[in-house]
Amino acid sequence: MIEHYIRFQTEGEINYGLVDGSNVKVLDRPYWLGGRPTGENRDMREVRLLCPVEPSKIILVGLNYHTHVQHSQSAKEAPKNPVLFLKPPSALLPPGGDIVYPDGVDRVDYEAELALVIGKKGRAVPMENAAEHIFGYTCLNDVTARNIQKADGQWTRGKGFDTFCPIGPHVVRGVNASDLAVEAYLNGQRKQSGRTSGMIFSIPFLVNFISTVMTLIPGDVISTGTPEGIDPMQRGDTIEVRIEKIGSLINRIV
Numbered sequence: 001m002i003e004h005y006i007r008f009q010t011e012g013e014i015n016y017g018l019v020d021g022s023n024v025k026v027l028d029r030p031y032w033l034g035g036r037p038t039g040e041n042r043d044m045r046e047v048r049l050l051c052p053v054e055p056s057k058i059i060l061v062g063l064n065y066h067t068h069v070q071h072s073q074s075a076k077e078a079p080k081n082p083v084l085f086l087k088p089p090s091a092l093l094p095p096g097g098d099i100v101y102p103d104g105v106d107r108v109d110y111e112a113e114l115a116l117v118i119g120k121k122g123r124a125v126p127m128e129n130a131a132e133h134i135f136g137y138t139c140l141n142d143v144t145a146r147n148i149q150k151a152d153g154q155w156t157r158g159k160g161f162d163t164f165c166p167i168g169p170h171v172v173r174g175v176n177a178s179d180l181a182v183e184a185y186l187n188g189q190r191k192q193s194g195r196t197s198g199m200i201f202s203i204p205f206l207v208n209f210i211s212t213v214m215t216l217i218p219g220d221v222i223s224t225g226t227p228e229g230i231d232p233m234q235r236g237d238t239i240e241v242r243i244e245k246i247g248s249l250i251n252r253i254v
């Protein structure tokens with residue numbers, strides 16, 4: 001059964017919920033910590049969606065699609081191991097939020113990605129047990145100040161600005177993520193189109209590999225890389241990350 005979980009605000013109060021059509025079942029605590037329905041309900045049309053998770057860390061994977069490597073200007077071949085980097089939680093941006101184009105930056109790119117949310121603490125998780133540690137999946141936009149990334153030679157500053165990690169709108173549980181369409185639409189025009197089956201390193205491999213480096217705890221986010229087609233955005237643009245069976249994440253650049 002497919003389930004949709006959200007984090008939301010009504011009248012200044014932040015809650016967690018399970019979406020049931022136009023109804024939201026309020027949970028007694030975060031869903032990634034085992035939240036259960038309280039019996040209260042909210043109208044989906046009356047809630048303001050927030051970032052669906054509150055991670056201790058956001059781990060991202062670079063160059064994880066064969067087509068991205070083939071069209072990359074910097075990568076000559078597929079990496080032998082996953083290329084990992086982090087975004088700070090301060091970069092998180094909710095669905096519908098504004099991506100702020102920083103001063104002194106001459107290119108800001110979108111990168112549509114499938115992200116997973118950890119639901120069970122794990123260290124050195126075997127690949128065959130990876131699914132037990134994944135709560136669900138969501139959309140993520142790995143926004144990047146490309147000129148800073150290239151100038152620095154590493155990725156923290158260019159990808160770590162406030163608002164550079166849009167995520168959501170829901171976390172979806174019960175979906176097989178091995179072959180999903182991942183797309184980006186800039187002002188309604190499709191720019192990226194790939195499938196998760198085109199990843200170089202599979203999701204179970206990533207969970208195993210990353211957890212040998214750092215302990216994964218519930219609420220942590222792993223973003224699995226982007227397919228080819230990344231391009232710059234301009235102030236006033238609207239960017240949508242659309243993932244099959246997961247949802248649509250829309251943000252504006254200001």
